[in-house]
Amino acid sequence: MENQINLTCFEIEGLNNEKNVSLTFDNNLRILLGENGTGKTTILTLLYYVLSRKFHNLYNIEFSKIHLKLSTNQTITLDKEWFTLEGNENAYKYYKYIEEELTKEELDYALEIVYGNGTMEQFKTNFLHKLRVRNVSMMRIRRYITELKTILRENNSDRYSEDILKVDKQIKEIFNKEILYFPTYRRIEDDLSKLGISLNDDNISEKYGIINFGMNDVQEIFDGIKNDIKDESLTSYSNVTGNMIKHLIYPNKKQNLLEFDNAILENKELLEIVLDRFGKDLNKEDKRYIFSLINTDDIFKDEYKSLNFYLKNLIRNYMGYKKRDDSIKEFARICTKYLVNKEVVFNEGNGEISILNLKKNKIELNHLSSGEKQIVSILAQVFLNFNDDFIILFDEPELSLSIEWQEMLLPDIIDTGKCSLLLAVTHSPFIFDNKLDSYAKGIEMFIEEINI
Incomplete structure (x- = not known):
């Protein structure tokens, strides 16, 4: 290391x-x-x-x-x-009062007020809403912090x-x-x-x-990834569409398309992922036609220059997320080594992470064995925090x-x-x-x- x-x-x-x-x-x-x-x-x-x-x-x-x-x-x-x-004893008493009422994050900042440069004003800004949700009195916490700081100073x-x-x-x-x-x-x-x-x-x-080690936490990670991929896809399509419009309305400022000629040929697998993220907006027949143009090199004909430009920009946008997706695929590969008669599958098209049995039926996380739960949880923390x-x-x-x-x-x-x-x-x-x-x-x- x-x-x-x-x-x-x-x-x-x-x-x-x-x-x-x-x-x-x-x-x-x-x-x-x-x-x-x-x-x-x-x-x-x-x-x-x-x-x-x-x-x-x-x-x-x-x-x-x-x-x-x-x-x-x-x-x-x-x-x-x-x-x-x-x-x-008085200092310890007030410390315990504070510890019992606050979360770790809140306690850390409270002790910055006691020992360091923290302020009650910033504490209130950061945590007042959370304290109210838990019915914890800000006035009481302020008093405890003040008393502890005073006792230690004296x-x-x-x-x-x-x-x-x-x-x-x-x-x-x-x-x-x-x-x-x-x-x-x-x-x-x-x-x-x-x-x-x-x-x-x-x-x-x-x-x-x-x-x-709860599976609810892992499921939240899975759901968050799926939502992030959906949002990123929408943003990517919006950016590429904007570039496409500029490409069309400023013909004299067109990018040199030859500069990108190999991008599609070298990244057909990535393009397939990107097109899958269009969902139902692009049907299978449309995708097959696009790849037939690529496989026959017709994509480089003048009549497909705009499509060529659009596809290469999609690939370029996806490259910003490839490292994240590779980490998810590695999580799925490593996890599958441990699971018995099951596999972890990452659907790169819609961003869903699932566990499937031999019949390809989905298995809920809570139905895994205790050892499998522990492995999935540990590896999710390692691979999916990016x-x-x-x-x-x-x-x-x-x-x-x-x-x-x-x-x-x-x-x-x-x-x-x-x-x-x-x-x-x-x-x-x-x-x-x-x-x-x-x-x-x-x-x-x-x-x-x-x-x-």
Whole structure:
């Protein structure tokens, strides 16, 4: 994996007042092997909180310092003293009040007001409507934030604001990638059930900063892609039609058609996709006639110059979306490797993504097995967010997956070329029974027990 700046080591001093952790990375990749109860999930979670700059979550975890060591020999350090409310019960009380009422995004900004340069005016602009929908009092939130800020100032606890903002800026600049954080489905259920919350509740992913393995989320992605393709097609046809009109009304400014002569011949497959997106406005007979003109080179005759111009502009417009479509096709190809007697199909004409059985009947996402659901959800997040690169943090990716699937999953993700940093924690040897074997190490190699 290539990346301009690599994370070479993630260090935690005094974790739970019991151990020091010095987790090294090779080429921004590490697979951490350990039994349940060895602390591997805590390490993963802390890395997520730090890289995502969700520093308020550090209040409740015991450590003294955290270090991010980079390939540039730079070290970014966070001190627990910056985030502690220990010995200040009133401050902690108001922090918990705020945490209980706000989503992750809202809480992040509220703490910017407390520690940084955020303002209540901007908070109100950003979140007032959302608070009203949830019947959360803006006046009450304002009071909590003000009280917390006042208490910290009186106790000189806000003296670290500048340090926090400096580290926040450094991490944001260096690790400016989307983070895909996959906690175990079981752990999500356990953590939320303790709070009396169901995974079916609205806004769970937003509030708790997790990736929910629910199929409703995946279906929303599928539907969004279909709608985007429909809208893009309309926009493309409008643009091409506008160019065509200019082409006709300004004959002396016509483009040099010979310059594009090979565009249609070299991109017949793309043209077929574009024409399919006309839907019922262009029937099969019309399409067959167009391709007969192309196959016989009649498309280059003077009488078809306008059609030639129009088709080549359609292809040129489509090229702006080809990278996205290629990613969707790769999602379908990779997903199909895992599904049993099923295939994922991307209809490039109408943008629909479907799962079909051997009889070509459509299968609803909720009818997949638990392992299939997990695979589809993970790969949808990886392939269908269309980012050039991202950071992936995996907690026990092996759960619900067969041995064969465990061996395939991480290499398939790495092979996308989009993963700029990956940490997976596991207790299954099959997760790295592949080309990633050299990146897998036991957790005991990175932990030093301490006596206090």
